[in-house]
Amino acid sequence: MKFRLILGAALALALAVPTAASATTLIASGSVAAQPVLQALFNGYHKAHPGITFVYTANGGNAGVKDVQSGRSQFAGQARPPLPSDAGTTYVKGYLDGLCVLVNKQNSLHSLTISQLGDIYAGRLTDWKTFPGAHLTGTIDPYGRDANGGTYNFFSQAVLQGNPPGGNVNALSSDGLIANAVKQDKYGIGYDGLAYTRLLRPIKVAGIPCDHANVASERYPLSRYIYYVLPTGKADPQVTKFIDWARTSRAAGGIINNSGGVAVFNKKPPKHHKKRSTRR
Amino acid sequence: MAPRWTDARTGRLLGALVCAVLLTTASMLLFVLVQGWPSFAHNGLHWFGSGGSVDVQIRNIFLSGETGTHPVYTFHAWPLVWSTILITGGAVVISLVISLFVSAFIVEFAPEPIRAVLRPVIRLLAAVPSVIYGLIGVLVVVPFIGNHLISQSARASKAGIISLSGYSLLAAAVILTVMISPLMVAVFSDGMRTVPSGWVEGSLGLGVNRWRTFWKIVVRTARPAIVAGTVLAAARAIGEAVMLAMVSGSVGFSPNPGDGWLFFVEPSRPLAPTIIKNSEELSSPPMHATLFAIASVLLLSSALFSLVGWAAKQPMKKYGVRA
Numbered sequence: 248m249k250f251r252l253i254l255g256a257a258l259a260l261a262l263a264v265p266t267a268a269s270a271t272t273l274i275a276s277g278s279v280a281a282q283p284v285l286q287a288l289f290n291g292y293h294k295a296h297p298g299i300t301f302v303y304t305a306n307g308g309n310a311g312v313k314d315v316q317s318g319r320s321q322f323a324g325q326a327r328p329p330l331p332s333d334a335g336t337t338y339v340k341g342y343l344d345g346l347c348v349l350v351n352k353q354n355s356l357h358s359l360t361i362s363q364l365g366d367i368y369a370g371r372l373t374d375w376k377t378f379p380g381a382h383l384t385g386t387i388d389p390y391g392r393d394a395n396g397g398t399y400n401f402f403s404q405a406v407l408q409g410n411p412p413g414g415n416v417n418a419l420s421s422d423g424l425i426a427n428a429v430k431q432d433k434y435g436i437g438y439d440g441l442a443y444t445r446l447l448r449p450i451k452v453a454g455i456p457c458d459h460a461n462v463a464s465e466r467y468p469l470s471r472y473i474y475y476v477l478p479t480g481k482a483d484p485q486v487t488k489f490i491d492w493a494r495t496s497r498a499a500g501g502i503i504n505n506s507g508g509v510a511v512f513n514k515k516p517p518k519h520h521k522k523r524s525t526r527r
Numbered sequence: 528m529a530p531r532w533t534d535a536r537t538g539r540l541l542g543a544l545v546c547a548v549l550l551t552t553a554s555m556l557l558f559v560l561v562q563g564w565p566s567f568a569h570n571g572l573h574w575f576g577s578g579g580s581v582d583v584q585i586r587n588i589f590l591s592g593e594t595g596t597h598p599v600y601t602f603h604a605w606p607l608v609w610s611t612i613l614i615t616g617g618a619v620v621i622s623l624v625i626s627l628f629v630s631a632f633i634v635e636f637a638p639e640p641i642r643a644v645l646r647p648v649i650r651l652l653a654a655v656p657s658v659i660y661g662l663i664g665v666l667v668v669v670p671f672i673g674n675h676l677i678s679q680s681a682r683a684s685k686a687g688i689i690s691l692s693g694y695s696l697l698a699a700a701v702i703l704t705v706m707i708s709p710l711m712v713a714v715f716s717d718g719m720r721t722v723p724s725g726w727v728e729g730s731l732g733l734g735v736n737r738w739r740t741f742w743k744i745v746v747r748t749a750r751p752a753i754v755a756g757t758v759l760a761a762a763r764a765i766g767e768a769v770m771l772a773m774v775s776g777s778v779g780f781s782p783n784p785g786d787g788w789l790f791f792v793e794p795s796r797p798l799a800p801t802i803i804k805n806s807e808e809l810s811s812p813p814m815h816a817t818l819f820a821i822a823s824v825l826l827l828s829s830a831l832f833s834l835v836g837w838a839a840k841q842p843m844k845k846y847g848v849r850a
């Protein structure tokens with residue numbers, strides 16, 4: 248009997264501790280693609296407001312929205328625009344992200360149009376000799392993300408008109424694996440977030456280079472917004488405060504730009520910011 | 528005062544723990560089957576058949592749950608099943624042969640110092656996490672196959688259908704072989720060491736050489752251990768997911784033996800990696816059922832392996848050593 252009492256007390260304690268702390272723990276979930284930037288923002292916000300901590304589960308944007316609808320998460324990160332199935336949630340534009348198209352060092356191609364890119368990823372254009380600029384003859388090996396993840400959905404929507412990619416696309420499970428595969432395969436082509444372009448040379452899409460400035464101005468065709476998803480009318484004031492900070496403050500802008508995103512709404516950092524112009 | 532831990536009490540407690548293990552296993556099996564049932568109910572035996580592109584089916588299943596119209600369950604898993612059979616079967620057969628020879632060397636022919644080194648090394652290899660093999664596959668094996676074994680004309684012949692870029696049956700089976708052979712060698716050589724030395728010495732004393740003695744006496748006697756090791760390795764192979772997701776090519780394509788040797792470098796995707804690759808889509812109810820249906824097929828196949836292994840061992844028990 249005594250043992251049971253102790254067990255009960257221990258259980259109650261174990262349950263009570265997280266509840267007591269949850270006054271300042273914000274729970275979020277969603278996009279895998281947005282995770283690096285969001286995590287950097289969480290760390291930055293925690294430094295400025297030590298009372299507030301974050302738990303982020305990168306279970307995918309669609310699952311994150313479901314979590315917000317059911318109340319399991321207080322907000323979600325999402326890499327696609329709202330759909331009718333997202334009822335009861337409000338989408339807030341956070342920052343911009345660009346998908347760059349990468350080729351191997353031995354490939355001298357410098358530009359592709361969206362429709363050429365679509366033809367490559369649908370398996371209609373299959374040889375590099377179709378592109379004289381490539382100075383390469385051989386079957387194209389397209390690499391893409393597997394169906395897990397907003398990056399795949401964004402690419403399908405922006406390049407393939409919502410269709411799935413052709414059977415000749417190698418589906419890899421992370422952005423890093425795509426960069427690695429293109430680096431090792433002379434005939435490879437892949438797409439990756441802005442943060443990965445330091446490893447490989449991105450080519451122009453529709454004549455526009457994939458860089459920070461062109462993504463920021465949305466001239467680059469494969470730019471997309473990362474959204475914060477909130478429960479409509481029921482957002483926690485602490486969450487709203489964080490999102491306002493992340494969207495508008497100069498500090499958050501610097502964090503976004505340094506962790507692979509492109510800050511849009513944040514107050515501009517002072518001019519001496521050299522890092523931005525060298526990022527490619 | 529009587530001892531608190533009497534034999535009877537210890538026996539009951541341990542018995543209860545074992546029952547808890549059995550109960551957990553049974554309830555897990557039941558849970559997975561119940562969750563996956565809608566997928567089987569809608570497709571019947573066609574679930575295992577072929578027809579249409581399995582990747583398109585997966586996408587339609589997922590979207591039907593997301594957009595909220597009535598759910599779609601049509602799913603013909605043959606390309607995934609075929610890929611699982613080819614990769615697992617290939618790896619088990621290759622490692623069975625390799626492991627028999629390696630165990631023969633360790634048990635019968637290796638000088639003591641080499642044996643002392645080999646044994647711990649093999650045990651270490653058996654315990655290497657599979658994601659490490661996956662990384663080696665992606666960084667070494669796949670680029671080697673892609674850049675050196677596949678000709679330009681071969682790539683061109685499949686252009687627009689599949690990419691022959693090194694992510695292939697061959698890469699998957701080779702790495703899986705490296706993964707499961709140490710397990711087999713460990714179990715085989717343990718079994719072979721328990722063969723009574725009198726039997727071996729008797730054979731040698733009659734003038735039979737060591738090679739023949741090994742096959743006729745040691746291997747025959749150790750058959751139950753060989754079956755046990757093979758079953759264990761096959762169970763590990765069929766459940767392997769992370770490494771295969773990285774190197775198999777991850778395309779729902781059925782490699783075609785009619786393509787000659789190109790068959791070996793064609794990409795595919797077995798069942799277990801399909802679960803990993805689509806785990807994010809669990810939020811869609813029909814996708815949830817489909818993934819659990821895949822999981823129950825994997826669980827039941829592992830159970831079947833154990834059963835077959837047990838059945839195969841029965842007639843051998845009479846003469847062989849126990850394993």
